[in-house]
Amino acid sequence: MANNILVFIEQRNGQIKKASYEAAKVASELAQKLNCGVHAILLGSAVADAANVGLYGINKVTFFQNENLLNYSSAYADIVSQYAAENNFNILILSNTSLGKDIAPKLAIKANAGIAVDCIDLKVDGEDIVLTRPVYAGKALIDVKITSENKVITLRPNVFNPGEVNGAPAEIETKPIAEVSDKCRAVEIKKAEGKIDVAEADIIVSGGRGLKAPENFKMIADLADLLGAAQGASRAAVDAGWRPHSEQVGQTGKTVSPSLYIAIGISGAIQHMAGMRSSKYIVAINKDKDAPIFQVADYGIAGDAFEVVPALIEEIKKVKSE
Amino acid sequence: MKIAVCVSHVPDTAAKIMVGADGKKIDSNGVAFVLNPYDEYAIEEALKLKEKTGGEVIAISVGGEANKESIRKALAMGIDSAVLLREDDDRDSSGIATALADEIKAQEIELVFFGKQSVDFDNSITGQLTAEILGYNCVSVAVAFSLEGNEITAEREIEGGREVIKTSLPAVITAQKGLNEPRYASLKGIMSAKKKVIEEKTAAPYIKNVELISMKKPASKQAGRILGSDASAVPELVNLLRTEAKVI
Ligand SMILES: Cc1cc2nc3c(=O)[nH]c(=O)nc-3n(C[C@H](O)[C@H](O)[C@H](O)COP(=O)(O)OP(=O)(O)OC[C@H]3O[C@@H](n4cnc5c(N)ncnc54)[C@H](O)[C@@H]3O)c2cc1C
Numbered sequence: 001m002a003n004n005i006l007v008f009i010e011q012r013n014g015q016i017k018k019a020s021y022e023a024a025k026v027a028s029e030l031a032q033k034l035n036c037g038v039h040a041i042l043l044g045s046a047v048a049d050a051a052n053v054g055l056y057g058i059n060k061v062t063f064f065q066n067e068n069l070l071n072y073s074s075a076y077a078d079i080v081s082q083y084a085a086e087n088n089f090n091i092l093i094l095s096n097t098s099l100g101k102d103i104a105p106k107l108a109i110k111a112n113a114g115i116a117v118d119c120i121d122l123k124v125d126g127e128d129i130v131l132t133r134p135v136y137a138g139k140a141l142i143d144v145k146i147t148s149e150n151k152v153i154t155l156r157p158n159v160f161n162p163g164e165v166n167g168a169p170a171e172i173e174t175k176p177i178a179e180v181s182d183k184c185r186a187v188e189i190k191k192a193e194g195k196i197d198v199a200e201a202d203i204i205v206s207g208g209r210g211l212k213a214p215e216n217f218k219m220i221a222d223l224a225d226l227l228g229a230a231q232g233a234s235r236a237a238v239d240a241g242w243r244p245h246s247e248q249v250g251q252t253g254k255t256v257s258p259s260l261y262i263a264i265g266i267s268g269a270i271q272h273m274a275g276m277r278s279s280k281y282i283v284a285i286n287k288d289k290d291a292p293i294f295q296v297a298d299y300g301i302a303g304d305a306f307e308v309v310p311a312l313i314e315e316i317k318k319v320k321s322e
Numbered sequence: 323m324k325i326a327v328c329v330s331h332v333p334d335t336a337a338k339i340m341v342g343a344d345g346k347k348i349d350s351n352g353v354a355f356v357l358n359p360y361d362e363y364a365i366e367e368a369l370k371l372k373e374k375t376g377g378e379v380i381a382i383s384v385g386g387e388a389n390k391e392s393i394r395k396a397l398a399m400g401i402d403s404a405v406l407l408r409e410d411d412d413r414d415s416s417g418i419a420t421a422l423a424d425e426i427k428a429q430e431i432e433l434v435f436f437g438k439q440s441v442d443f444d445n446s447i448t449g450q451l452t453a454e455i456l457g458y459n460c461v462s463v464a465v466a467f468s469l470e471g472n473e474i475t476a477e478r479e480i481e482g483g484r485e486v487i488k489t490s491l492p493a494v495i496t497a498q499k500g501l502n503e504p505r506y507a508s509l510k511g512i513m514s515a516k517k518k519v520i521e522e523k524t525a526a527p528y529i530k531n532v533e534l535i536s537m538k539k540p541a542s543k544q545a546g547r548i549l550g551s552d553a554s555a556v557p558e559l560v561n562l563l564r565t566e567a568k569v570i
């Protein structure tokens with residue numbers, strides 16, 4: 001059977017996720033290499049920016065529309081799998097977001113497909129797609145291939161550069177759905193206090209036990225605001241009750257790969273590094289010059305955070321106003 | 323009500339990971355294995371529910387002899403009994419889910435707790451796969467859970483917040499940190515765990531559809547530069563971030 005790729009485009013609150021553009025780009029490049037078709041599927045109530053998918057190389061989007069599809073529900077997997085089966089899509093690509101992680105395995109079972117999640121690289125080798133993914137919290141990498149005809153692949157967000165290809169806006173085919181059957185559904189979304197989630201941020205400013213008290217995280221928040229960054233924390237800061245768990249970075253927190261990760265008063269325990277070592281640039285501010293965090297940091301200042309961070313805030317303000 | 327908890331046996335998060343001679347598996351020499359940390363939240367939630375509504379809680383694990391160590395820990399925390407679905411080879415997640423679903427179905431269990439992620443291969447899919455095989459409802463990455471009759475209200479963590487989920491039994495819930503505070507095993511629990519039975523069965527057959535080609539260590543990051551030991555290094559840092567790294 002010939003290959004045929006379907007990429008799942010995710011919206012939240014009617015807005016397409018940045019990670020979905022990355023997935024669209026990867027899917028369109030893969031289709032070129034495999035010399036096969038590629039198409040996108042989107043579910044929601046109303047989506048303003050759907051045509052943008054075209055800029056990443058996907059010409060057509062099928063949009064299943066119903067007001068009850070605004071939030072995630074079990075109907076999503078039913079609709080996507082039925083559409084994929086009816087139209088002979090055998091390779092399904094999603095982003096490994098919280099929604100992607102939940103739906104991908106369900107789609108895999110429905111399609112009798114092998115599944116590889118959280119991939120950071122993919123290569124075509126003859127007939128095979130070789131997928132690379134981190135295991136043991138990034139302490140090792142594996143290459144796998146899916147041997148079944150049908151394949152479900154999820155991509156780690158923020159790893160694949162979505163840079164626009166010179167595509168035109170995509171053509172949207174809207175398919176209204178009369179009735180949505182959802183045995184399991186999100187009835188409400190409670191927003192966390194933080195403005196940007198660490199899992200989606202391009203810059204993260206994280207604080208640890210070295211900050212000594214919850215009120216000292218004000219300077220972390222100030223620095224984060226200044227940089228348009230998300231605020232993160234070590235487990236020690238979370239366990240002390242200084243920061244919410246949603247900010248925890250690490251093996252039992254979130255895995256992040258921003259362009260810039262600034263670790264302040266964080267020693268760099270193996271479990272913390274597991275969650276952030278794939279960041280493109282790492283800055284460490286720690287008064288102990290032997291702290292393990294300096295082994296992965298591109299730039300470090302081995303000094304007192306209470307002195308360095310306020311100076312850093314001033315300096316950034318200064319260069320920004322220049 | 324009968325509740326199941328699925329548990330895996332994984333390298334301690336502090337373990338150094340080296341690739342074995344075959345280039346496909348880790349070298350487990352000197353690596354301490356523990357009950358998967360997320361499974362402790364799953365166990366706690368099942369035990370709390372049992373304390374409220376009565377019934378029994380059973381642990382299920384797919385793997386070899388070594389898994390008994392983590393099963394014993396689950397029993398010491400208060401799980402009533404356990405099944406080890408014997409498999410001495412490595413299974414992919416679908417293979418593990420196939421075995422788990424087979425046992426859950428045979429025992430007619432309608433509520434199953436998983437950890438959200440096994441800290442070995444970090445797949446975060448086994449609960450969802452198992453739920454789908456069984457045709458059960460599924461809430462993954464749960465940070466809140468309650469059951470009234472057959473109706474479930476749960477919250478799952480998403481980017482920037484939580485989704486409040488409504489669903490019903492039969493269901494699979496995968497536990498995230500924050501769901502509860504796992505209890506420690508008491509001395510009495512540890513003693514009585516020794517007497518509890520671990521029933522052994524052969525894991526149901528499955529079709530393998532993911533092949534592991536190789537495992538390697540990631541390219542190690544070069545340690546960077548320490549620019550100074552006080553605020554005087556700040557201008558250089560900002561300059562490097564702007565001109566060399568180009569990230570701000
Ligand atoms: C199963 C398990 C899972 C775990 N998961 C995670 C996880 O997901 N994420 C995580 O982060 N941890 C995790 N941990 C915990 C981890 O082992 C460490 O305990 C934790 O990361 C330490 O946090 P920290 O660096 O903030 O604190 P510490 O290790 O106490 O480090 C504080 C640092 O601050 C520095 N400091 C002190 N004062 C100042 C100052 N004035 N200026 C500058 N620097 C200063 C010190 O030199 C020190 O290096 C896990 C542990 C286990 C067992």
Ligand SMILES: Nc1ncnc2c1ncn2[C@@H]1O[C@H](COP(=O)(O)O)[C@@H](O)[C@H]1O
Pocket residue numbers: 328329330331358360361364382383384385415418422435436437438439440441443444445446447448449
């Ligand atoms: N071998 C296994 N036996 C029983 N349960 C497992 C096994 N592997 C994974 N699980 C369960 O599935 C969850 C998610 O694992 P994973 O999908 O591998 O990240 C774990 O937290 C366990 O609850």
